[in-house]
Amino acid sequence: MKQVKIGNSEFKASAVALGIMRMDKLSVDEAVTILEETKNDGINFIDSANVYGMGKAEEIFGKAFKKSSLTRSDFYIQSKGGIYCNPDRNMEITRYDFSQANLINTVDGILQRMGIDYLDSFLLHRPDALMDPAEIATAFDILQRDGKVRHFGVSNLNPLQVELIQSGINQKLLINQLQFGVMHTGPVDFGIHTNMLDKRSIDHDGGVLEYSRLHNMTIQAWSPFQYGQFEGTFIDDPNHQEVNDELQKLGDKYHVSKNAIATAWILRHPAKLQVIAGTMNPMHLRDSAKGADVELTAQEWYDIYMAAGNDLP
Incomplete structure (x- = not known):
């Protein structure tokens, strides 16, 4: 498995990571299988969040990891x-804190x-609109001093x-986790459309891709096979036939699946991104991870970009 350097540290990890957001739907034995198969496939990075399954995803992980x-x-x-x-509100998200x-x-x-023992x-x-850097600093110092966290970053x-x-x-903040993929290309759209007046010229995120490259922050791409935000996967969706045809053509060329080509598309960007794959199916994970070993040409990258409904001014 291809390795990526995390931020400006000596921290290196697999280019594809396993996200466990859906692990709360698995039995402990099923979770054991996905974790062991993940390791066998050369993936050595696990991504979670305390809100995944309201904590149950991490509980299942913990039991499976121990077993x-x-x-x-x-x-x-x-x-x-x-x-x-x-x-007090049925576990509704009421603020960022x-x-x-x-x-x-x-x-x-x-x-x-x-x-x-540690993360x-x-x-x-x-982002918490009420965030105070001094409070964050104190928390980070305590967590690092106590050996509970080794590195820090942000998401979105x-x-x-x-x-x-x-x-x-x-x-040093090493990571920014952002949605990015074949059908979620905002971070590159506005740059391509610089000095234009069309919708794709609008900068929605402050030039985060270029900022991350300048400051050696690793971007972790979440929901890499989704279109929109949470609408669903574009792979094999007949409403996205052109991009599926292009992915299939390149998949045939490189002898991998469409998911693998969609993974390769993200990893082809010189920002040295990391892909967070959230499937709980070991075969699907292995299939997508094969994209880490595919090096698309620049023209193939642009052909996929265009097939996804984008244009070049």
């Missing part, structure tokens, strides 16, 4: 926190559910939000 033949050194384990689910107390309590809960990385999950934050947090903390 498996795996050891802590087999995986880099990452989780996210900062989304507050209010127990980067307060010192909430961040520390969140990490403690994650470690307990997952049955581990390799902890990300702030979606724009460059100015990253700069604001970075200005107040002692650790």
Whole structure:
């Protein structure tokens, strides 16, 4: 499995990671299978969040990890926190909360559910409009001092939000987790359409892709096979026939699946992204991960981009 360097650290991991958002739907034995097959396929990075299944995904992971033949050194384990689910409102998401107390309590809960002593990385999950860099700094210092978190990052934050947090903390933010893929191309659209007046020329995220490259932040692409935000997968969707035809053509050329080509498309970008695959099917995961070994040409990358409904000005 191709390796990517995480941020500007010596922290290296597989180019494809396993996201466990759907692990709460599995039995412990099923989770054992996916974890062991993940390791056998060369994937050594696990991504989670405290809100996945309201914590149940991490509980299943913890039980499965303990029951498996795996050891802590087999995986880099990452989780996210900062989304507050209010127990007084039926666990509804009522705010984002980067307060010192909430961040520390969140990490403690994650470690307990997952049955581990530390996280390799902890990300702030979606921006808190009321965030205070001084409170974040205190939380990060305590978590690192106590050996509970080794590295830090963010998820779905724009460059100015990253700069604001970075200005107040002692650790380097290594990661920004963002939605990016064949059918979610906003981070590259506005750059291609610079000095144009069409919709794709609008910068929705503050130039986060270019910012991340300049500051050596690794972008982790979530929902890589989705269109829109949560509408569904575009793979084999007849409403997205042109892009599926292009993926199939290249899949035939490289002897891999359409999912693998969609993975290769993300990894072809020189920003050295990491792909978070969220399937709980070992065969599907292995199938998608094969894209890490496919090096698309520049023309093939653009052909897929165009087939996805984009244009070049």
